[in-house]
Amino acid sequence: MTQTTNPSSPTAAEVPSRGLKRRLRLGERVIEGWIFLAGLLAIVVLLGIIFILLKEGLPVFANTNPWDFLFGTHWYPNADPSVFGIAPFLVSTLMITLISTIIAVPVGVACAAYLSEVAPPKVAETVKPIIEILAGIPSVMMGFIGLALLSPFVQSLFHLNTGLCGLTAAIMLSLMSLPIIVSVSEDALHAVPREFKEASYALGATKWETIWHVCIPAALSGIAAAIMLGVGRAIGETMTVLMVAGNALAVPASPVDPMTTMTAAIANSIGNAVRGGVQYQAIFAIGLILFILTLGVNIIAERVLERQKRKFSR
Amino acid sequence: MTTYSSRKITQRTAFTFLTLATVITVVPVLFIIIYTIVKGGGALTWDFLVQFPSQAGKAGGILPAIIGTFYLMLGTLVFALPIGVLAGIYLTEYAKDNWLTRLINLAIINLAGVPSIVFGLFGLSVFVMAFHFGLSLLAASLTLACQALAMVITTSREALLSVPREYREGSLAIGVTRWQTVRHIVLPQAMPGIITGAVLAISRAAGETAPILIVGAAFLLPALPTSPLDQFMALPYHLYTVSAHVPNMPKETVWGVALVLLIVVLSFDILAAAIRIKTRMRK
């Protein structure tokens, strides 16, 4: 196309030249700087936690070798020399987590299946907020309920000396991990494409056969993630186990023994520990192990969940 | 080959179990709430709410614990909300899809899974000791804010993402800067969602016990905190102590403390739900 300039129309030079030069906008730069820093803060806090746990916790291994620390069966911080073996806490944590998971998973998954596949919409709309309320009840409250109501019941049921034991804690914990298991499993079941179910119905399967043979297998990785998240929650829970697990320092032989989890051990001992002393270091080392455990569980859950999401997204 | 009727029976049995599981989930919640109201309702007098405790909490009221919890919620909000919202803005409006963003997202996910007692250890080492805040409201608020951060960022991010892209484009396309677009278009639209998240976060903070047990909650104090560097009482910690450590506590008083805690926490949860429902209806 040829361009000829005509006196009556504006030429490039006459066009009001509003510059395109970059403007400073100092105020915005400053705010955006803060926004960037705030964005980084999550990393800073997480790294800060790791750093603190390592800095305060690792020195204990100069005193007690890692093997003895992890598998030693005695925790005598006030003995001379002090002995730090966290096997009782590790075993307690694993035992309580395992039992609470065994209780919570079938109930939680069944509840999720009911809500997503069976329940009339009105019922589901009523039940979901109630489960949300359960998620909102503080753990100290659950501990108190376990202490006041559940432990006498467990005590008389198993003819125990005290109802404050691992089983009581595990039952309360299972209740507390239900909301996350239900909601994540339900999301997973919801994500199963309708075509899958329709294909199943078209083959003459009943609703239950469809749930059991189609929906649950298809949602399995999401359900697995839900279970992992529930496990993570149970491992890290403090107040409930502190109040109802019985706080005995021996390695528990049975679920109905009183016991102390890692979280409860931290809560019990931190108040008496001299800051910077060996016991203080040992407590941070427990924190470090606890952190690694929950981090591992959460990372696995996240991985599984990512895979589940990709599976049905086209 | 199984007959149709036997398959029907299987289905009915299975559905009964699914329903039962839901009942097992729901009934304890209702039971806990109703039982607490019944057992603690009697203790809930005006004096109980506005008096100081006496005789190791056996008599008197729980005013300092209520006030302390209120301060903690406020402190958590003051620290976690602005930073969480700014971080949410960074992630939705500025961050490119690169390694740093992935790292931030990874950090947020994992931060949400860190046990609360570990936050307590972190707060003790950083705020109480390294920053010399001592066992104090300030140290506890900062600790709880760190814990609430992941949740506030996540909910803010969701709220910001729900604002239609068209609004942003319309604004950017007339030469409005990115920050102005966020400030005047995106943030006002996302505000209800952000507030919902913040309310939920402080409701969690109000019920949190393990971290404050480490960084500054006290069982009994003669006076209300007058500065952020004072120690404080708090409802959940008070419930922990009177239920687990004080012998011969009058049962009704303990249930009363539990009821007040439950009311504080759940009323904020209900507030959050109400905001959510209201904005959904408006749209």
Added chain:
Amino acid sequence: MSINLNVPEMSNKPIDKCVTKLKVENASLYYGSFQALRKITLEIPSCAITAIIGPSGCGKSTLLRLFNRMNDLISGVKVEGNVELDGISIYDSKIDVTELRKRVGMVFQKPNPFPMSVTENVAFGPKRHGVKNRGELDEIVEKSLKQAALWDEVKDKLGQSGLALSGGQQQRLCIARVLAVEPEVILMDEPCSALDPVATLKIEDLMRNLAADYTIIIVTHNMQQAARVSDTAAFMMMESDRAGVLVEYGPTAQLFTNPKDKRTEDYITGRFG
């Protein structure tokens, strides 16, 4: 071969009186490894309406968004070649994208008024650009709404939400919003595709009126519309790797009645024939 065109008023505006407002030289655009535009070269005249036509997915909108750098918002976008506004390269690193977008406004496919009142919608741009005075703002609002042929319809409900207007009114509100920041170029990305025929005609009339003062570029899939409103037209197509290329560019009348390229002819006759 004769083409039976059903074009109501073929524009015959003498485009050679205008200067080159926008110039594209050898521009290619990539989304990651996918090439969306290949070696586009064209010059857009001022005081005229230029239509970009072509089958869907051929990169019309991408080409349009090259002019106000809206493509920058998508991560992983890479632009090669040169794009100039009044002789200044707009992909230069020293360019302020915000200033560019003040001068090159954009109207979108789906009307997107902000969730605020009609007045606030129009005043939004000027306010952000520093106009504080209430009276001045009111003046801008009235002038822009009049320019956008919307004033008479909304003057009694300026305080109402922009979202409460009809689709066509919403689109004109969006045009008023752009006019309020006094741009030189207005980009329109299928502005009528979400509107009914009556609303469409109103927008087309409006475009013709605005053409005297603004450089307008419109992307449209509707060839009658391109023929009705534009002075020059660009026909784009996809190549086998789905990269968009410019096939033919020239005065609208010529492109529609006497296309030089066989592909243009096929497309036009295919649509009308």
